[in-house]
Amino acid sequence: GAVVSQHPSRVICKSGTSVKIECRSLDFQATTMFWYRQFPKQSLMLMATSNEGSKATYEQGVEKDKFLINHASLTLSTLTVTSAHPEDSSFYICSAREGGQGRGDTQYFGPGTRLTVL
Amino acid sequence: KNQVEQSPQSLIILEGKNCTLQCNYTVSPFSNLRWYKQDTGRGPVSLTIMTFSENTKSNGRYTATLDADTKQSSLHITASQLSDSASYICVVSEGSGTYKYIFGTGTRLKVLA
Numbered sequence: 001g002a003v004v005s006q007h008p009s010r011v012i013c014k015s016g017t018s019v020k021i022e023c024r025s026l027d028f029q030a031t032t033m034f035w036y037r038q039f040p041k042q043s044l045m046l047m048a049t050s051n052e053g054s055k056a057t058y059e060q061g062v063e064k065d066k067f068l069i070n071h072a073s074l075t076l077s078t079l080t081v082t083s084a085h086p087e088d089s090s091f092y093i094c095s096a097r098e099g100g101q102g103r104g105d106t107q108y109f110g111p112g113t114r115l116t117v118l
Numbered sequence: 119k120n121q122v123e124q125s126p127q128s129l130i131i132l133e134g135k136n137c138t139l140q141c142n143y144t145v146s147p148f149s150n151l152r153w154y155k156q157d158t159g160r161g162p163v164s165l166t167i168m169t170f171s172e173n174t175k176s177n178g179r180y181t182a183t184l185d186a187d188t189k190q191s192s193l194h195i196t197a198s199q200l201s202d203s204a205s206y207i208c209v210v211s212e213g214s215g216t217y218k219y220i221f222g223t224g225t226r227l228k229v230l231a
Binding site: 004041044045091095097111 | 149150154159160161162163164167207211217218219221222223224226
């Protein structure tokens with residue numbers, strides 16, 4: 001089956017620093033990747049959608065200058081949380097979709113990254 | 119507004135018992151409905167997917183039903199095991215071409231020995 005990995009699985013950083021999270025599709029090419037944030041006891045909230053080679057589309061209320069998304073290849077997308085603050089502490093999950101004719105809409109989810117900002 | 123609501127919010131059952139989780143949605147146009155299992159601190163894992171024309175879909179001890187007329191779905195877990203303790207999320211995919219996922223609020227299931 002399609003596998004999506006994330007790195008790191010957990011990260012602790014000081015307030016004001018930047019953190020980069022990687023999302024990789026291991027055995028398929030992902031035309032579209034999604035970034036979600038999940039707070040305790042809540043469901044996933046879509047932050048942004050990125051298509052390979054183009055700028056990401058951010059959901060309302062998500063600061064594009066704070067959450068930088070790069071989707072430079074068909075197997076890798078990165079999310080950089082710039083100048084992180086304690087309120088950015090959350091569980092970040094990416095997903096990847098193959099896209100293209102007949103590929104359907106299935107998103108394959110990564111295992112998530114736990115970010116803690118001190 | 120496209121919404122997916124789930125009930126109950128949380129559930130505690132004894133090992134070996136059955137349970138049923140509910141999902142109501144108001145997503146239009148509709149593409150498909152999925153049930154995911156999410157263990158604590160992990161990403162969601164797909165259990166079932168159903169399109170408009172499918173009424174039921176099974177995956178081992180998990181059986182999902184879909185009533186497209188009333189826009190309701192259920193996930194039935196048979197002979198529960200301790201490893202079933204997790205959050206179960208109902209997700210409806212929009213059929214507008216964007217195939218955006220609309221997530222339910224989830225049901226947290228705890229199975230006790």
